[in-house]
Amino acid sequence: MKNEIQDRPLLYQSMLEISDLYVDFSVLNGTIHALQGVSLTVEAGKTLAIVGESGCGKSVTAQAIMGLIPVVGGRITKGSIRFGGQTVYANDDTKLQKKEWAGKQIAMIFQDPMNGLNPTLTIGEQIAEPLVVHKGLSKSEGQKIAIELLDKVRIADAKLRIKQYPFEFSGGMLQRVMIAMSLASEPKLLIADEPTTALDTTVQNQILSLLAEIQREQSMALMIITHDLGVVAKMADQVAVMYGGRVVERGLSDRILASPGHPYMQGLKEAMPNLKKAEPLTAIAGTPPDLSKLYSSCSFAPRCRYGMKVCVERIPPLFSVRDQHTSACWLHHDAAPANPLVLDVPHD
């Protein structure tokens, strides 16, 4: 296994490094193992897209970085998160993240801007809050910066708008406000958790362009969580594909989109509608993995069109597919057959 590069940073100069992270949620009839050994890195100044279907652990990963896991009722059981020379381990509480990272060096915007802002506080108060709380600015200084930030995210009449409440804004406008709010503390990393999912298509594009532009200007890193491969193609330098609480593929975005190494990612790519040819949409057969169990083999194996004995016996580590492209699939092992058996139907 000389091409195995498990748990080693993909590239140098990584500013954020997650290794072998496990997160559990207790539910009524047992435990959900939402993350089952996530490892990924974010490079300074670059855009990383995290892709995957609902429930694959994209958002939980982001929440873990922000120290929000206890807030949403889960716990980190194993692994570590390193950022800016400091490391949070599984058994530590999240005080460090709250004190040093969240809202200061790392900011986050959420999927649904309509519910993400407090309905009873003015926009200006909410944008300036990180500055007032973390940097000790006065209320009027905060408002001044809030106006500048609203200008930056291109909301007209900023002077007037900061005195308004969230219900006086549209969804797209509120997402701009959220972005302005996240920029207040000049973060080194911005995490955007499906920032355009709740918005309509034309607004989506505006928000994405705005994010890309701000990312360039501030030279901050951007971690964008999405299930939309179009967003990946438009935004990302690097991609991490998640499935069943693990990262199954990562590397440079154009390489992965051009020729995915993991059968899951291949399936996702094939499921994209082709606008030039009229042909029925293909879907990945089977159902998403049951995360109430902790997998000891490849969790995609039951849905996979290639089947090998090792797939149902051991978890595949990340193998190098080519330079800056790794994939957690036994097909990329040195000893794997060149032409694996193709199965018609998913097997259980």
Next chain:
Amino acid sequence: MFKYLLKRLASGAITVWFIATATFWAMHSVPGDPLLNDKAVDPEIRKNLEESYGLDKPLWHQYGLFLGNMLQGDFGYSYTQRNRKVNDIIRDHFPVSALLGVIALLIAVSGGVVFGAITAVYKDRMPDHIIMVIVILTVSIPNFVFAALSQLGVLNLNEWLGNTFLPVAGWGSWQHIVLPAWVLGLGTLAYLTRLMRSSLLEEEGRGYTLTAHAKGLSRFRILYKHQLKNAILPVITVIGPTIAAITTGGFVVELVFSIPGLGRYYVQAVQQLDYTVIMGTTVFYGAFLVIMVVLVDIVYGFIDPRIRVGQ
């Protein structure tokens, strides 16, 4: 805003009229005789009395007279208290009840908010369990029982200390207010604690709470700056009816603590069928509550910008 207020006050006036009418007919259908005293009354005196109070006229006529006088703000003379107008009774004794009620309400609201917040923050942990057990006990015990128990407790305390720590009855100084206001506010305090707890827990799952955590704010700041304002809305809503609960509950507490408030006169008036005092106090309390409910609606708008009236 002005138009809205006018509308609310007009509908309030109809409510008050309805209260007055219902009370008038209910009161007159109660068997008994307001002029029936312990000693027998000479038929001639009785006739004169009936004439002077208008009791010899048919009920419909009496009703008309009452409405006419009410519109002029005059409820007439008390039947049982010599030479005392109902208006004077209200003016002399309502301030006492109002002071007691306001202090009880302050205790209830501030206590309810604070204990509600504590139980929400410590959900399913010891402080939550302890407070909720006390709350359920408090809600299920009527306040006259509490009145007697707290009197007994303070009496024992006074005896043990060897001097009067707190008076257990009477009126006149701030020390006299403490015990009755506490007893009067306690039930509401418990009720508001429960309300505040569930309301805050609901805010816990809202998106803005997660945003606030992601901004790196402390738990305390999230609570008082973000969640409280949203969570307090249901509490404000019930404050209108709560004022009713506290002022009517005050009748009993005033009797137990022998406080010269309006409640005591009200209860006496009902026992003695003092028609004018019953009508006067009922209409007065009705109007008071209607105004309180309108005020609560206006306060609501100050807290939640989405429902600011008339915009």
